[in-house]
Amino acid sequence: MPVVTEEPPRWLSAEEMQAWRALLGVIMWLPPALDAQLRRDAGLAHFEYALLAQLSMSPGDRARISDLAVLANGALPRVSKVLDRFEQRGWLTRTPDPSDGRYTLAVLTAQGRAVVERSAPGHVEHVRGLVFDRLTPAQVRQLTRIADAVGRAVRPEPNPTHTARTAPEEP
Numbered sequence: 001m002p003v004v005t006e007e008p009p010r011w012l013s014a015e016e017m018q019a020w021r022a023l024l025g026v027i028m029w030l031p032p033a034l035d036a037q038l039r040r041d042a043g044l045a046h047f048e049y050a051l052l053a054q055l056s057m058s059p060g061d062r063a064r065i066s067d068l069a070v071l072a073n074g075a076l077p078r079v080s081k082v083l084d085r086f087e088q089r090g091w092l093t094r095t096p097d098p099s100d101g102r103y104t105l106a107v108l109t110a111q112g113r114a115v116v117e118r119s120a121p122g123h124v125e126h127v128r129g130l131v132f133d134r135l136t137p138a139q140v141r142q143l144t145r146i147a148d149a150v151g152r153a154v155r156p157e158p159n160p161t162h163t164a165r166t167a168p169e170e171p
Contacts, residue, residue: 042119061108
């Protein structure tokens with residue numbers, strides 16, 4: 001039987017601990033701040049706004065529901081529930097994907113686009129005030145590199161049953 005030696009923990013240095021605590025603060029406090037502004041000004045949760053915004057940035061204002069779920073880091077049932085509410089409000093329709101009928105497309109309506117267009121200016125201003133107005137252009141570039149590096153480590157690898165176009169998202 002091989003001998004297993006347990007390595008001592010690689011504790012964070014004081015500088016790393018300071019950076020970790022700062023990052024935790026952003027992780028903990030930025031989402032509720034974004035959510036509060038959107039709820040107050042647009043009557044939307046940040047998750048809901050993210051789905052609408054993603055649709056509005058998709059070609060033809062349409063996207064596969066499974067792709068929206070991946071982009072929003074939301075479980076398909078949660079995304080479907082939100083899309084049900086949007087459909088009831090007339091903000092989107094659903095249609096089979098003409099390129100692969102196993103998938104369903106969410107299609108933003110004119111009314112849904114109007115919701116995004118009314119909500120976006122206040123949201124962008126809030127994001128600017130919380131983040132970008134506090135950073136220099138060099139810090140914005142650093143933030144991009146840092147967020148990309150950490151994001152690659154925490155985002156799951158693409159899984160064909162979740163993201164790609166090889167399996168249907170709905171039975």
